[in-house]
Amino acid sequence: MQLAGLTQQITEIARQAGAFIRQERLSFSSEHIEYKDVNNLVSYVDKEAEKQIVEALHTLLPEAGFITEEGTTGQNADRTGLNWIIDPLDGTANFIHNLPVFSVSIGLADGKTPIAGVVYDINRDECYHAFTGGGAWCLRNGAVDERIAVSPATRLHESMIATGFPYSSMDRIERYLAILASLMKRTHGLRRMGSAAIDLAYVACGRFEAYYEFNLNSWDMAAGVLLVREAGGIVTDFNGGDEFLFRGDVLAGCAMQPELLAVIEEYWNNEGALPIL
Structure with missing residues (x-):
């Protein structure tokens, strides 16, 4: 082939x-x-x-x-x-x-x-x-x-982040909102475009520094995650692993991706870390 x-x-x-x-x-x-x-x-x-x-x-x-x-x-x-x-x-x-x-x-x-x-x-x-x-x-x-190519940014505080809002799985909505609240204070801003594929493409071309979302389907991200990787970016699931395609949570970004992953990990699997919103 x-x-x-x-x-x-x-x-x-x-x-x-x-x-x-x-x-x-x-x-x-x-x-x-x-x-x-x-x-x-x-x-x-x-x-x-x-x-x-x-x-x-x-x-x-x-x-x-x-x-x-x-x-x-x-x-x-x-x-x-x-x-x-x-x-x-x-x-x-x-x-x-x-x-x-x-x-x-x-x-x-x-x-x-x-x-x-x-x-x-x-x-x-x-x-x-x-x-x-x-x-x-x-x-x-x-x-x-x-x-x-992905953005040259290396730090979270230099970044514009894209995300999406869950519309069906609400069992972790408090954790998701805690991540949002944390990132609002640490980044240039957060954006919700409404198309995961476009979000990932915009990470690949450097318009966004990163994109994260959970409760996705494979068709939302299959093409976009490859774009990011081939553009020099990093793509993982919310645990830092490689199971994103069929698991549903994805974090894609430039060199600052590990710093963003640390923020997500702080709240995603740690209910005790949730702030009072």
Whole structure:
């Protein structure tokens, strides 16, 4: 399998799906919304984009399985083999509310290890792509392909941090809020974009110094974590390990990542350390 050529083809597939999503946004209305839960939304756009992506990727690499957000393939993928891990529209709530922060995320993993990934920031027409050993790149406006790198920041107090808010698992919300409160006092600021894939891409290109979140799915991060690593960054789970892809908690950042990890570890597994908020 030739990853360089494969990644170029994934990039084009992501951009085509993004063009479809961008066009559908022009005529989208609230009657097209379906509710998985009150704050977990889906539309025909997600499903149709996923079908288009799956069809193209199956032709590209027939032996790979699929792990997808909308489940349009009906497959139960073997996590030990090659799998496409896809979020056809990461940031659906933003899309529905016409907030221009949503993306296409396509990752290829060998077991729990991403080996190729593309995140297409649809509204900025920035297509971030990487494969193992090839560095991380950003194709802007379909024309200029530039190598990207994480921020040179080395300390937490120099950093802008991205995160997300949990919408279903509330059993550790107090610990999450304690981390937020601590970081508000130690950083340049915290941002919540609403698309994990874009957050990770922005860490890879140096717009954010780090990103952390828990209760994620593999399709939220499969492409983005590879971008960060290939851009020179560090990616771990909340215990400092390598189980993030299917465990659901991830911390990705530049050289200051270990300092941020120490803050998370202080509160995440230590209920006695929680401050009074």
